[in-house]
Amino acid sequence: MAENTDFARLLEAVEEPKWLTSLRLTAYEQFMKMEWPTPKEEEWRRTDITGIDFASFKQPDFMRGKGIESRLRGKNQHEDDVPGISVRSLCRGSYGEGDSLRRILYGQMNSFDNRLIAWNCAMFDRGAYVVVPEGYQGEEVVYLTVFAEEGGYYTLPRIVVEARRNSRATVVVSFVDGSKSEGQSLVNGGIDVSVGEDARLKLYVIQNVSANTLFFGNGSMEVARGGHLESFESHFGGSLVKTRLTCSLDGEGSEAYLRGAYFPTGKQHMDIRTVQKHRSGHTNSRLFYKGAVKDSGRAVYQGLIEVFEGAEKTDAYLTDKNLILNDGARADSIPTLKIRNNDVRCRHGSTTGKINEDELYYLETRGIERREAERMLVAGFFNEVTEVTEVTEVTEEAGTKGSADVAGKGVAAEVASLVESRI
Amino acid sequence: MNKNDSTYLRIEGLKAGIDGREILRGVNLEISQGEVHALMGPNGSGKSTLANVLMGHPAYELYEGRVMLGDINVLELPVHERARIGLFLAFQYPVSITGVTVGKFLKRAVEARAENPEDMDVSSFFEKLEETMEFLEIDPRFVGRYLNNGFSGGEKKRMEIAQMLLLEPKFAILDETDSGLDIDALKVVSRGINRLRGPDFGSLIITHYQRILNYVKPDRVHVMYDGRIVASGREELVTKLEERGYEWLKDERVLENIRK
Ligand SMILES: Nc1ncnc2c1ncn2[C@@H]1O[C@H](COP(=O)(O)OP(=O)(O)O)[C@@H](O)[C@H]1O
Ligand SMILES: [Mg+2]
Numbered sequence: 001m002a003e004n005t006d007f008a009r010l011l012e013a014v015e016e017p018k019w020l021t022s023l024r025l026t027a028y029e030q031f032m033k034m035e036w037p038t039p040k041e042e043e044w045r046r047t048d049i050t051g052i053d054f055a056s057f058k059q060p061d062f063m064r065g066k067g068i069e070s071r072l073r074g075k076n077q078h079e080d081d082v083p084g085i086s087v088r089s090l091c092r093g094s095y096g097e098g099d100s101l102r103r104i105l106y107g108q109m110n111s112f113d114n115r116l117i118a119w120n121c122a123m124f125d126r127g128a129y130v131v132v133p134e135g136y137q138g139e140e141v142v143y144l145t146v147f148a149e150e151g152g153y154y155t156l157p158r159i160v161v162e163a164r165r166n167s168r169a170t171v172v173v174s175f176v177d178g179s180k181s182e183g184q185s186l187v188n189g190g191i192d193v194s195v196g197e198d199a200r201l202k203l204y205v206i207q208n209v210s211a212n213t214l215f216f217g218n219g220s221m222e223v224a225r226g227g228h229l230e231s232f233e234s235h236f237g238g239s240l241v242k243t244r245l246t247c248s249l250d251g252e253g254s255e256a257y258l259r260g261a262y263f264p265t266g267k268q269h270m271d272i273r274t275v276q277k278h279r280s281g282h283t284n285s286r287l288f289y290k291g292a293v294k295d296s297g298r299a300v301y302q303g304l305i306e307v308f309e310g311a312e313k314t315d316a317y318l319t320d321k322n323l324i325l326n327d328g329a330r331a332d333s334i335p336t337l338k339i340r341n342n343d344v345r346c347r348h349g350s351t352t353g354k355i356n357e358d359e360l361y362y363l364e365t366r367g368i369e370r371r372e373a374e375r376m377l378v379a380g381f382f383n384e385v386t387e388v389t390e391v392t393e394v395t396e397e398a399g400t401k402g403s404a405d406v407a408g409k410g411v412a413a414e415v416a417s418l419v420e421s422r423i
Numbered sequence: 424m425n426k427n428d429s430t431y432l433r434i435e436g437l438k439a440g441i442d443g444r445e446i447l448r449g450v451n452l453e454i455s456q457g458e459v460h461a462l463m464g465p466n467g468s469g470k471s472t473l474a475n476v477l478m479g480h481p482a483y484e485l486y487e488g489r490v491m492l493g494d495i496n497v498l499e500l501p502v503h504e505r506a507r508i509g510l511f512l513a514f515q516y517p518v519s520i521t522g523v524t525v526g527k528f529l530k531r532a533v534e535a536r537a538e539n540p541e542d543m544d545v546s547s548f549f550e551k552l553e554e555t556m557e558f559l560e561i562d563p564r565f566v567g568r569y570l571n572n573g574f575s576g577g578e579k580k581r582m583e584i585a586q587m588l589l590l591e592p593k594f595a596i597l598d599e600t601d602s603g604l605d606i607d608a609l610k611v612v613s614r615g616i617n618r619l620r621g622p623d624f625g626s627l628i629i630t631h632y633q634r635i636l637n638y639v640k641p642d643r644v645h646v647m648y649d650g651r652i653v654a655s656g657r658e659e660l661v662t663k664l665e666e667r668g669y670e671w672l673k674d675e676r677v678l679e680n681i682r683k
Contacts, residue, residue, distance in 0.1 A: 357481070358518045365478050366586065367506035367535030380522025
């Protein structure tokens with residue numbers, strides 16, 4: 001890891017806005033002062049990283065790594081006077097002081113509470129900045145693929161998605177790396193999402209790095225007045241996965257539908273945290289996560305609903321379900337509420353169980369072999385979180401087929417095949 | 424299948440139970456393909472246990488006896504193979520399966536039952552599915568719904584019958600399929616059973632009530648009491664039971680009389 005002066009020199013060589021360099025340097029100072037998290041902190045109680053030698057990971061050629069690949073797919077059916085979605089490099093653009101990117105990053109890069117986040121803020125070395133322009137109602141879908149460096153390196157990607165006022169868009173982010181086995185790699189990523197007033201954003205994240213990579217992630221999503229966010233995150237890769245996704249309902253009447261899936265097998269350890277922050281009144285959040293554990297896999301899910309003082313008439317919901325596929329696999333689910341307002345409706349729950357024997361028997365009585373019946377049930381277990389959009393649309397729209405968005409269906413299919421390959 | 428191939432389901436001296444407790448205490452019963460039998464009896468007499476032992480529910484222990492389908496002892500087969508050779512159970516309480524749609528499930532079940540799954544024609548399967556659902560007055564949108572998830576009692580029972588029609592079993596056991604159905608649903612369900620009636624289909628209709636038997640005329644009626652078939656007869660037996668109730672069976676002399 002670079003020393004202070006080295007780091008400043010590195011930054012000099014980079015063509016990025018001055019304000020960004022100074023944000024990085026501030027973050028770097030914090031980074032140098034902080035310690036790596038330890039199991040003494042509640043959030044890290046079940047995931048001990050004190051044995052990880054972070055200094056042993058090599059620094060990739062700064063700003064010259066594989067970067068993030070982006071593709072736009074689908075028709076751009078917007079009005080002539082509305083520009084299309086733009087995807088730019090986060091590190092090389094010429095963003096001014098007044099640019100909204102500065103506002104978004106400023107908020108995130110000054111409020112970290114652990115050293116991993118500080119590390120990414122200071123040194124993110126590849127990034128994408130997606131802007132959905134005000135009023136955009138086109139059909140384009142943004143696909144971002146983040147490539148992690150292989151063979152003993154660390155990768156610090158950062159993605160910013162900004163859906164401006166009254167826009168509508170879908171973004172799909174995949175984290176992948178090759179399967180070079182020499183040395184363990186590390187990914188420490190960040191995603192910042194801003195959903196503007198009355199905007200609608202769908203964000204899908206599929207994390208499938210190789211099975212011996214360490215994966216850390218921090219996502220922060222803010223929804224303004226009347227905004228609507230649907231997010232889906234899924235974790236399949238990584239020997240150790242530790243993530244936090246915070247959704248902050250900042251504006252009156254904003255809504256979030258958060259879904260997630262995780263499936264540690266072998267010796268994988270995944271610790272997934274979500275935070276639903278209700279900062280304003282009449283806000284609505286629905287969270288539905290599911291995990292399965294197999295072999296000696298271990299899953300930890302920690303979910304927090306936090307309702308702030310002024311957030312009256314808040315409606316928050318959180319449920320996490322876990323499926324344990326064999327003895328020796330383990331899942332812990334810890335939902336928590338922190339409520340500072342009486343006029344709210346909050347419900348949370350979690351379940352952990354095995355495959356239902358009666359369901360297995362039922363499928364077997366229809367001629368389906370036990371192994372296949374198990375597979376169908378595990379796949380079905382996850383379908384409930386991947387197909388959600390599709391199912392509600394089908395029932396609401398009197399059975400019209402093909403109404404679910406193409407991106408969502410694609411993600412559901414990809415997740416289904418990842419699930420099936422591990423059962 | 425021609426007449427000579429037609430077979431029978433024969434239960435011979437079947438004793439089975441749970442955790443060492445005998446529930447079926449020596450059941451003997453034979454159904455020929457082409458026949459519909461009714462099995463009546465008070466709650467707790469062992470009717471569902473019999474149905475589940477025939478299908479191979481893992482919770483039940485087998486103590487004695489065998490169940491022959493032609494020359495195969497079905498009790499030696501794993502559950503899915505019993506289905507594949509043509510046994511079917513319509514459940515008293517069908518489970519719901521989240522995440523597995525009716526369409527996907529039925530397609531897999533029909534493939535499993537087909538002798539050569541590779542030959543199965545997907546489009547003709549969906550045609551048949553659509554036709555079956557229409558016949559049973561099931562909303563076609565149910566194909567895309569998760570199996571039995573949020574279905575009413577009656578909808579679940581229709582779904583059981585739909586499966587039976589698609590799988591075309593040699594022998595179907597219907598466990599209280601009529602319970603909890605209103606008269607319209609009962610007619611639909613009966614229509615489904617009657618549709619399969621013929622030389623290649625045998626069935627055992629487990630019921631509490633005469634009602635369904637007005638629509639599906641049984642060739643033979645059996646009464647189970649305390650883990651045994653205590654009486655067998657023709658349709659008139661149903662009327663007698665209906666008149667006098669199961670209490671009537673507690674009297675050993677009555678049983679003696681019926682047996683004569
Ligand atoms: N899975 C089971 N576990 C424990 N007891 C059972 C189970 N299944 C059946 N029994 C018992 O066996 C007897 C017969 O039950 P059942 O076969 O359901 O009767 P019926 O279907 O005729 O009402 C009852 O005493 C019931 O409590
Ligand atoms: Mg019963």
